[in-house]
Amino acid sequence: MLEGFDEFLNPLLLFGTLSVIGGSGVLFTKYSSFNPFVTLLLSVLIGAAAYFVIYHFLVIPLANAETSTSISMADLEGQIGEVITTVPANGMGEVFIESPSGSRNESAKSFDEKEIKQGTRIVVVQVSTDAVYVSALDDEF
Numbered sequence: 001m002l003e004g005f006d007e008f009l010n011p012l013l014l015f016g017t018l019s020v021i022g023g024s025g026v027l028f029t030k031y032s033s034f035n036p037f038v039t040l041l042l043s044v045l046i047g048a049a050a051y052f053v054i055y056h057f058l059v060i061p062l063a064n065a066e067t068s069t070s071i072s073m074a075d076l077e078g079q080i081g082e083v084i085t086t087v088p089a090n091g092m093g094e095v096f097i098e099s100p101s102g103s104r105n106e107s108a109k110s111f112d113e114k115e116i117k118q119g120t121r122i123v124v125v126q127v128s129t130d131a132v133y134v135s136a137l138d139d140e141f
């Protein structure tokens with residue numbers, strides 16, 4: 001496939017342009033005395049102008065926009081959470097981590113290789129590609 005051709009077939013651009021061409025064709029047919037060929041030509045020209053306006057004011061800004069407001073996995077280190085599925089000493093469980101940008105569930109392993117029961121508050125010590133390593137949080141300060 002040609003480089004950049006998929007951007008040409010963007011549904012937002014195609015349907016927006018076709019809507020403008022159709023709408024201007026209907027308006028020229030109803031409110032002007034142009035012959036059908038001139039009406040078609042003017043509608044296509046207006047549609048081409050709409051294509052470039054849509055591309056520059058909608059498609060490009062949306063493509064450059066931030067796609068997610070959630071935090072990255074690396075940002076989880078040091079976060080406080082709660083065990084929702086018991087984390088065995090040498091296995092995997094699940095933890096619930098809340099943050100200002102939203103909450104999430106993550107697969108978890110015990111950093112200290114000790115069982116951490118459901119409902120226990122934890123702290124994320126380390127993040128790997130398959131799970132977060134957690135330790136039970138001691139509230140005795």
